[in-house]
Each structure stands twice: as structure tokens, then as C-alpha cells.
Amino acid sequence: MDAALALLGLVVLVGLFGACAAFLALAGRAT
Amino acid sequence: VTAVLLTLALTVALSLPLGAYLEAALSGRATQLDRVFGPVERTLYRGFGVDPDRPMGWRAYGAALLATNLALGLAAYAVFLLQGALPLNPDAIPSMSWDLALHTAASFVTNTNQQHYSGQAQLSYLGQLAGVVTLQVVTPAVGLAALLAILRGLMGGATFGPERDERGDRSLGNYFADVTRAVVRVLLPLATVLALLLTWQGVPSTLQGAQVVHPIDVATGLAEQRVPVGPVAPMVAIKQLGTNGGGWYGPNSSVPLENPTPLSNLLQMIAILVVPVSIVWMTGRMTERRFGHMAFVVMATMSAALAAMVIVAERAANTAFTAIAAAGPNWEGKEVRFGVEPSALWATLTTQTSNGSVAAMHDSLTPLGGAVPLIGMLMNETWGGIGVGMINFLIFVLVTVFVAGLMVGRTPEIFQRKLAVSEIRLIAVAMLAPPVLILVPTALALGIDGLAGTTNPGPHGITQVLYEYTSAAANNGSGFEGLGDGTPWWNVSAAVCLILGRFLPILAPLAVAGLLAAKRPAPRTGASLSAASAPFAATVVAVIVVMTLLTYLPGLTLGPLAEHFVSAPAVSVVPAVETP
Numbered sequence: 001m002d003a004a005l006a007l008l009g010l011v012v013l014v015g016l017f018g019a020c021a022a023f024l025a026l027a028g029r030a031t
Numbered sequence: 032v033t034a035v036l037l038t039l040a041l042t043v044a045l046s047l048p049l050g051a052y053l054e055a056a057l058s059g060r061a062t063q064l065d066r067v068f069g070p071v072e073r074t075l076y077r078g079f080g081v082d083p084d085r086p087m088g089w090r091a092y093g094a095a096l097l098a099t100n101l102a103l104g105l106a107a108y109a110v111f112l113l114q115g116a117l118p119l120n121p122d123a124i125p126s127m128s129w130d131l132a133l134h135t136a137a138s139f140v141t142n143t144n145q146q147h148y149s150g151q152a153q154l155s156y157l158g159q160l161a162g163v164v165t166l167q168v169v170t171p172a173v174g175l176a177a178l179l180a181i182l183r184g185l186m187g188g189a190t191f192g193p194e195r196d197e198r199g200d201r202s203l204g205n206y207f208a209d210v211t212r213a214v215v216r217v218l219l220p221l222a223t224v225l226a227l228l229l230t231w232q233g234v235p236s237t238l239q240g241a242q243v244v245h246p247i248d249v250a251t252g253l254a255e256q257r258v259p260v261g262p263v264a265p266m267v268a269i270k271q272l273g274t275n276g277g278g279w280y281g282p283n284s285s286v287p288l289e290n291p292t293p294l295s296n297l298l299q300m301i302a303i304l305v306v307p308v309s310i311v312w313m314t315g316r317m318t319e320r321r322f323g324h325m326a327f328v329v330m331a332t333m334s335a336a337l338a339a340m341v342i343v344a345e346r347a348a349n350t351a352f353t354a355i356a357a358a359g360p361n362w363e364g365k366e367v368r369f370g371v372e373p374s375a376l377w378a379t380l381t382t383q384t385s386n387g388s389v390a391a392m393h394d395s396l397t398p399l400g401g402a403v404p405l406i407g408m409l410m411n412e413t414w415g416g417i418g419v420g421m422i423n424f425l426i427f428v429l430v431t432v433f434v435a436g437l438m439v440g441r442t443p444e445i446f447q448r449k450l451a452v453s454e455i456r457l458i459a460v461a462m463l464a465p466p467v468l469i470l471v472p473t474a475l476a477l478g479i480d481g482l483a484g485t486t487n488p489g490p491h492g493i494t495q496v497l498y499e500y501t502s503a504a505a506n507n508g509s510g511f512e513g514l515g516d517g518t519p520w521w522n523v524s525a526a527v528c529l530i531l532g533r534f535l536p537i538l539a540p541l542a543v544a545g546l547l548a549a550k551r552p553a554p555r556t557g558a559s560l561s562a563a564s565a566p567f568a569a570t571v572v573a574v575i576v577v578m579t580l581l582t583y584l585p586g587l588t589l590g591p592l593a594e595h596f597v598s599a600p601a602v603s604v605v606p607a608v609e610t611p
Contacts, residue, residue, distance in 0.1 A: 002129070006112055009133040012523060013108055016137070016530040017101040023535060024093045027457060027542045 034369075035342070035376050038297060042304045049305060050312025056216040057179055058317060059191050059204055068215050075211050083208035086193045088200020089545025092180050093538050095206040096173060100140055100534070103166060108136040110162040111154075120155035121240030122259070127153065134522035134529075139163055141533035142170035142416055144270065144277030144387055144508040145525065147516050152281075156238060156261055159279070164266050168218055169210070171273035171306075174418030175217070176209035177537045178310070181422060182317045184544025185446050187552060201548040203541075217306075218273060225268035225302055232295040234267060235260040235288055263289060271302035274416040276387025276508040284377075284390040285366045296369050296390070300377060303386045307414035310421050318446060321563030326424060329568050333413040333575070337379045337403050344400035345375040350598045364395025375400065382407035385416030387508030394495070394513045398598060401511070402591035405498055408505040409583050410575060411465070416506055419533075422540050426461050428562065429454070429543065431574045435560055435567070445562055447552040454543045461539035466582045468504040468528045473497050473586065476524070484515030490597060494590035499525065504532035 055062050076083050087095065110117070115126035127135065131148060138145045139162065148154065154163065180203035183189045188201040196202055230236040241257040263279040267289055270277055277283070284290035284299055311330060315323015349361045360371040374391035381388055382404035393404055407413065412423035433450055436443030443450045476483045476496050485492035491513075498511035503525040514521070553559075561567060 005129040006132075009108065009112075009129040010105070012133060012526065013104055013136065013530075014101070016527060017097060017104070017534075019531065020534040020538060021094070021097055023460075024090065024097065024538050024542075027538065028090045030453070030456075 032342075032372055034297075034373050035338070038300045038373075038376065039304075039338075041297075042301050042308060045301065045305050046308035047312060049309035051316065053217060053309055053313040054316040057175065057209065057212050057313070059179075059183075059189060059208070061191075064216060068212070071215050072208075072211050075215070076207070079207070081207040083205050083211070084192055085205055086189065086196045086202035087180075087205050088196040088198055089180070089184065089203055089541050089548075090198060090200055091196050092203050092206050092545075093541050096177065096537070097534065099206075099210075100170075100173065103169065104136050104140040107139055107162045107166060108132055110158055111135050114155040114158040114162075117155065117157050119157035119160070119238075122155075124153060124155045124158075130519040130522035131517065134526050135162070137526035137529040138503075138508065139166040139275075139277075140170060141506050141529045142166075142174060142273070142275060142385070142419070143503065143506040143529055143533070144275045145503055145529070146277050146281070146508070146510070147522060147525075149281035152259070159261065159266060163277070164262075164269060167266070167269045167273050167275040168214055168222070171275065171417035172210045172213035172218060174416055174422075174537075175213040175310070176206055176418070177541060178314075178418035178421050179209050179317075180204055180206070181425065181540050181544040182314060184541070184548040185425075185448070186318060187446075187448070188548040200545055203544065203548065218269065221272050221306070222265065222269040225272060225298065226265040228298055229264040229267055229295055232298075233291040234264040234295065236262055236264040238262060258288075260288070267299070268302070270388055271299050271386065272306055274303070274307060274384050274386045274420075276381065276385075278388050283388045285392075287368075290390065293369065296373065299388075299390075300373070300380060303377075303380050303384055303388070304414065306417055307384045307420050310418065311414070314421055319563060321561075325563045325568045325571075326421070329571050329575075330413045330424070332572065333410070334379075334383055337383060337407055337413070338376055341375045341379045341396070341400050341403035342372055344397045344403065345371050347397065349397050350595070361395075361397050361400070364392030366390045378404050379407055381509055382507055384414050385411065385420060385505060385507050387502065389509055393498070393509060393511045398490075398494075398591045398595035401494060401498075402587060404509065405494070405501060405587070405591065406579070408501045408507045408509075409465075409469075410579050411505045411507075412575065419506070419537060422537060426458055426536070426540055427571060427575050427578070429458050430462065430578070431567070431571045432560065432562065433458070434574060435570055439560075441560070444553055444560065446547075447555055447559075448547040448550045449553055450547075454546055457539045457543050457546075461536045462578070464535040464539075465504050465532060468532045469497070469500045469583075470586065472524045472528060473500050476500075476520070482520050484518060484521070486513040486515075490590050490592075490594035493586075494594065497586050497590050500528055503528035506533050 111127045111132035183203045189204045241259045246253050266279050280286040280289050311327045345361050365374040377390040414420050432443045432445045483496050485495045495511050495513045
């Protein structure tokens with residue numbers, strides 16, 4: 001298993017949840 | 032057809048008491064059930080170090096939901112990535128590649144269960160139990176919890192515990208308490224009963240490795256054959272009851288080991304539908320009874336229309352085959368043990384409910400028959416996934432309230448709370464997220480050479496790609512199949528659709544519910560719009576159909592509709608072969 005690719009998958013997964021968290025924060029601020 | 036009607040009648044009959052039970056078990060009010068389940072729940076709260084009585088407003092509720100799902104997703108990713116070196120792997124199954132592990136983790140943490148692998152060959156028992164079955168139990172509870180919070184918000188906030196949280200937001204309940212109750216009081220007891228019934232019917236339920244058998248038919252030339260088994264029955268039980276989908280075996284419930292008898296087929300079809308239907312009754316009990324009746328009538332009407340469409344389409348001959356075969360049902364890809372109609376019914380129920388487990392090859396449905404599961408996923412609210420189906424329905428109800436308000440010149444309101452600009456903006460996000468997540472990657476996959484990996488040219492290939500992204504964004508998980516979808520492009524792009532398609536349509540309505548909870552109830556007058564009348568129900572149906580067609584008709588035209596019209600004339604120039 002390539003550690004760099006495993007890390008890339010981790011970054012994508014965390015990034016997608018981060019995008020959802022950003023939406024939550026944005027919705028909280030806009031309202 | 033008798034089997035179809037029996038399945039639907041039994042499901043509706045069971046859903047009525049189950050809906051009442053769901054309300055009693057999950058509403059948060061004190062009931063006798065606390066005595067039975069309280070000790071188990073308190074042990075879990077202590078184990079995880081959470082306070083089930085802490086009030087949560089919409090922001091705290093949404094943050095807790097995202098944080099716990101991220102933790103579950105990371106744990107599943109690690110298990111899939113390392114399963115080759117971990118225990119409970121008697122068949123020495125290797126670890127997954129990074130992109131397949133990413134897609135599989137995203138797929139199961141979003142209650143989708145889209146599979147770009149074959150379960151029996153690429154998952155160890157630890158991967159199946161810790162990575163898959165655990166998420167199959169927890170993720171439907173997450174959807175149910177989100178619905179409970181939204182319903183409380185629509186009705187003015189939680190009626191138990193402190194009124195506001197630390198941020199000052201009106202309490203919508205407690206996320207951890209809602210998820211725990213859904214798991215302990217609903218999903219685990221139901222899945223245990225169904226797993227025992229399926230084991231009785233012959234579905235494997237063991238931790239032993241693959242069984243080695245010697246084929247009776249010597250003509251096969253095989254000295255021995257390895258038959259993969261495992262704890263299949265518990266997995267099948269929760270995958271059906273939790274609108275999870277997927278399967279222990281790649282071809283899901285068309286494998287006799289996963290679905291051995293007509294009774295196991297009937298039990299699984301009821302299990303696919305019963306909880307989503309019960310949630311409609313639960314919603315009525317938590318809001319207004321007549322609202323629940325309206326929702327049931329709307330969903331049942333559309334569900335029956337979709338079932339009729341796919342059954343009629345599959346009873347006809349495939350137009351591409353009429354030159355070489357006798358007219359009659361389209362048997363290609365069907366589960367021949369159970370027949371064309373039950374296979375067609377399964378195809379539409381599994382896509383109406385966001386389940387996604389299959390019992391026939393959707394790629395082999397007639398062009399118009401194949402459009403039906405696609406439409407079920409595009410609408411994604413009849414009956415939809417556990418909790419999230421009703422959330423999607425509520426989004427359409429709020430749009431209907433807004434449109435109806437515009438038509439009659441009154442401020443739109445629901446459950447005595449007025450909708451304003453902020454709420455409509457958030458509803459627009461929830462409405463627009465799925466089409467963006469479906470249509471943009473479909474266009475990219477089809478527009479860039481070498482990405483799609485379809486096995487068919489022309490309209491059928493377009494349907495294959497559109498179906499895959501629709502299945503991901505709608506968190507359905509069923510496969511049309513015929514795609515080379517084990518590539519980094521497919522795994523990563525589908526993972527994006529899976530996660531954003533799951534959480535944006537949950538978070539936006541949660542924010543709307545939080546905002547509505549903070550509003551003073553408007554006095555009910557004779558001119559107030561009733562969200563439980565027959566005209567309102569008809570308007571909801573019209574809004575759902577028009578919005579879906581406006582958004583997706585171009586895609587449906589290029590895919591299944593074009594295939595239907597292209598394949599039909601071809602037979603007119605080929606002389607028919609007479610059959611004896």
C-alpha cells in the first residue's frame with residue numbers, strides 16, 4: 001500500500017466533510 | 032401480480048402499528064419503553080461520554096451529526112485500507128486500494144451502500160462486520176435523528192428539557208439520544224427478528240470461511256468449488272430494514288444463498304418498504320395526523336404509478352429482441368425463480384426507498400422500464416431513505432407552500448410558522464444540490480474520452496453513467512451495472528456525490544427547522560393554507576413531477592427515451608421469425 005495515496009484518500013474524505021461543515025457555518029452566519 | 036399486491040398490502044398493514052411504535056419510542060417524551068431500553072441506552076451514553084439531556088439547537092445538532100459521521104467514515108476507511116493485515120480474514124482477502132477504500136467508506140457512511148467491489152471476494156469478515164454492518168446500523172439512525180430534529184423544529188422546538196442551548200438556539204432535542212434510541216429501540220430489534228427468520232429460511236449465518244464442495248455435475252470439469260459464506264443473514268436483515276442496500280454477494284438478492292426461498296423474497300421486499308412507510312405515520316403523529324395522511328396519499332400514489340409503469344414495461348417484449356424471440360415478458364436479467372413482476376416490483380421499490388439492493392439486472396430492463404428506477408432516485412422522496420426520504424418530501428412541501436403562497440398572494444406558512452427569505456434560500460440549496468451533483472459529473476464523464484468506461488455506445492451508455500451518479504447523489508446505491516467503475520475517477524467522483532448528496536440536503540432543512548422554531552406561531556385563521564387538504568396534496572404531486580421533469584428531462588431524453596425510440600424502429604425492417 002502506498003502511504004502517499006492513502007493520505008490523499010484521507011485528505012479527500014476530510015475535505016468533503018469540511019465542505020459540509022463550511023456550509024453549516026455559512027448558513028449559521030447568514031441567518 | 033398477486034404477489035405484488037400481497038407484498039404491498041402486508042407492508043401497509045405492518046406499517047401502521049410500527050409507525051405508532053416509532054413515535055412512542057423516538058419522540059423523546061417519557062414512556063414505558065424507557066424502562067425496557069433505558070439501562071442499555073444509559074450504558075452506551077456512559078461508554079461514549081455523552082450527555083443525552085444536553086439541549087441542541089440546529090447548529091449544535093448539525094455539528095454533532097457531521098463530527099460523528101466523519102469519525103465513522105475515517106474508521107471505515109482505515110479498516111478497508113488495512114483489512115489484509117487485520118484479524119477475521121480466513122480467506123486471506125487483500126486490503127483495498129486507496130480510491131476503492133475511499134469510495135466504500137463514503138458509500139457506507141452515507142447510508143448508500145453503492146458497491147464498486149464484490150463483497151464476497153474483496154471484503155474480509157472484519158471489513159463486512161466492522162466497516163459495513165456497523166454503518167448499516169448507525170447510518171439509518173442518523174437519518175432518522177435528523178428527521179426528528181427537523182420535525183421538532185417545524186413544530187416550534189423540543190417540548191422536553193431546557194428550551195435553548197448554550198448558543199441561544201431553540202432546542203431541537205439531543206443528537207446522541209436520538210441516534211441511540213433509533214438504534215436500540217428500532218433498528219437492532221427489527222434486524223434481529225428478520226435475521227432469525229432469514230437464517231430459518233437458509234441464509235448463511237456463520238463465521239467459518241468459504242465452504243469447499245465437490246460439484247455433482249462431472250461435466251463441469253471442476254474437482255472442487257469454493258462457496259463463500261459468512262454472517263450473511265444479519266447483514267441482509269439490516270441492509271433491507273435500514274434502506275442500506277448493497278449485498279453480501281455482488282449480485283445481491285438474486286444469489287440463492289442471500290435469498291433462498293419465496294418467503295425470504297417476500298420478507299426482504301416487505302423489509303425494504305416497511306420502515307419508510309411507517310415513518311410517514313410517525314411524522315403525522317409528531318405533527319398533525321392529517322398531514323401524515325396527506326403525505327401517505329401523495330407517496331402511495333406516486334409509488335403505485337412507478338410500480339405500474341415498470342411492471343407494464345417489463346411485461347412487454349424488449350423491442351430489440353422482438354425479431355428473434357417470441358413476444359412476451361422481458362425475461363433477460365430477471366430473477367427467474369420469482370418471475371418478471373416481483374423482479375420489476377423489487378427494482379422500483381429498492382430505488383423509491385433509497386435501498387439499492389437488487390434482485391434483477393437493472394441494465395437489462397427495457398429502456399422505459401429502466402427509466403422507472405432512475406426516476407424513483409431522481410425524486411428521492413417516495414418513500415425515500417430512513418428519515419431522509421421524509422426530509423426530502425418536506426423540502427417539496429415547503430416549496431409547494433411557497434408557490435401556493437405566491438399564487439394566492441399570502442405570506443407562505445406551514446404549521447403556523449411563516450417562511451421568509453432565509454428559509455427559501457436554504458430550501459433552494461437543498462433543491463439544487465442533487466441536480467448539480469448528478470448532472471455535472473455525468474457531463475464530465477461523458478464529455479472526456481476514456482473516463483466513463485461504459486460497455487454500451489449510444490443512449491444506453493448515457494443511461495449507465497447518469498444512473499451511477501444519480502444512485503450516488505440520491506444515496507441509493509443500486510447499480511445499473513455495465514460500467515468499468517473500479518477506476519480512481521469513478522471512485523473519487525462518486526465519493527464527492529455521495530457525501531455532499533447526503534449531508535447538504537440534511538443540513539439545509541435542519542437550518543430551516545431551526546429558524547422556524549425560533550419564530551412566534553402565527554394565529555390560525557380561516558384563510559390559513561391547510562397543508563392537509565386534497566388540493567394541497569395535488570399541488571405537491573404537481574410540484575414534485577414538474578420540478579423533476581424540468582431538471583432531468585434532457586438527461587432522460589438522451590438516455591432511456593432515446594434508446595426506446597432508437598430500438599423500436601430497428602425491428603420494423605427486420606422480418607419477424609415465426610416461433611413454433
